[in-house]
Amino acid sequence: MHDDRTDLKGMSLAELEAFLSRWGKERYRARQISRWIYRRFAEDFSSMTDLSKDFRGELSRECRISSPPVEKVEASSDGTEKYLFRLEDGESVESVLIPEGDRRTLCISSQVGCALMCGFCATGAAGFRRNMTAAEIVHQVCFAVKRLEERAERLTNVVFMGMGEPLENPREVSRTIAILLSQFGFGLSGKRVTVSTAGVVPAMLALAKEYPVSFAVSINAPRDEMRSRLMPVNRKHPLKDLVAAMKRIPLQSGRKVTAEYVLLAGINDSEQDAGDLARLLKGARVKVNLIPYNAHEYGDFTSPPAEIVDRFRDVLLSAGIQTITRERRGEGIRAACGQLRGEAEVKTP
Ligand code: SAH
DSSP: OOOOSEEOTTOOHHHHHHHHHTTTOOHHHHHHHHHHHHTSOOSSSTTOTTSOHHHHHHHHHHEEOOOOOEEEEEEOTTSOEEEEEEOTTSOEEEEEEEEETTEEEEEOOOEEEOSSOOTTOHHHHTOEEEEOOHHHHHHHHHHHHHHHHHTTOOOOEEEEOSSSOGGGSHHHHHHHHHHHHOTTTTOOOGGGEEEEESOOHHHHHHHHHHOOOEEEEEOOOSSHHHHHHHOTHHHHSOHHHHHHHHHHSOOOTTOOEEEEEEEOTTTSOSHHHHHHHHHHTTTSOEEEEEEEOOOOTTOOOOOOOHHHHHHHHHHHHHTTOEEEEOOOOSTTTTOSTTOOOTTTTSOOO
């Protein structure tokens, strides 16, 4: 049966305050509840012992705290874990936890499926189902933080690099970021929250004005004709506009925008492509993340051999561009970049 009580998960502190003030409650109540939801992961109101019994009763009648179950946890031999969440309407999404030294990075989804149809990405191959709500997006973080706490570990970074294009769902993504950065939420610094985009230029600039988060831009091709073929979004927001926007993002000193570049053998991996990319990025404060293509059954690309990847990197390095090759993580559990699909391949009746 549909539960029409107001879901408090997904509300930022400001939203909780506004909601409770309509009930005539004091402002500090919102901070208490925010901490219960995002720091202690309460799933009902009975545990909120610093609230009066009457207030807790009132809350349980009118409100709820959604908590989509995790149906599947898969672990890769490199320590990477993938979680499959079952959402209330039966859809599913995935998140990936990536341990790396002292870092614990959670890669979260922001849409069920994706509408952008980038030719090399498995999420896009299944098409677009719907936007996720802030409650669903932030729940992925609640789940991971709680799981890490059980092993006395802490989440250090969140990246919007899972399923979907975060900037095609700007409202819910922005509400989520408010919670991630709030001291009554997850208290993460904007440096440690990265929004990755295929290049939705206006939404990127708007979000950069709103929050001091980090940005990653999936460039993937150094020239428009190639990029438009691989990423149809380029027809709307061509490289010139995209790179101009990357240069306009306000950055704290020493910080850079990440340019992601998926290497596809024989397509975008030549020395000339590397040279063109270096020229394209000239004057931008960027670091390049090279991502050798991860294979999946919805695309017929292949990953270039290591020598080609190194040659591509060296061209960028000699042009003075900080460049790293992203290590492949989550092998064996289809948790690498571009492989997340939820259960899109399984038809639900
Ligand atoms: N829509 C956002 C968030 C997804 S991030 C974006 O495009 O940035 C996923 C990253 O993985 C993107 O940089 C994308 O270019 C890359 N990617 C997609 N498919 C891939 C694949 N098969 N192998 C390697 N990287 C891939």
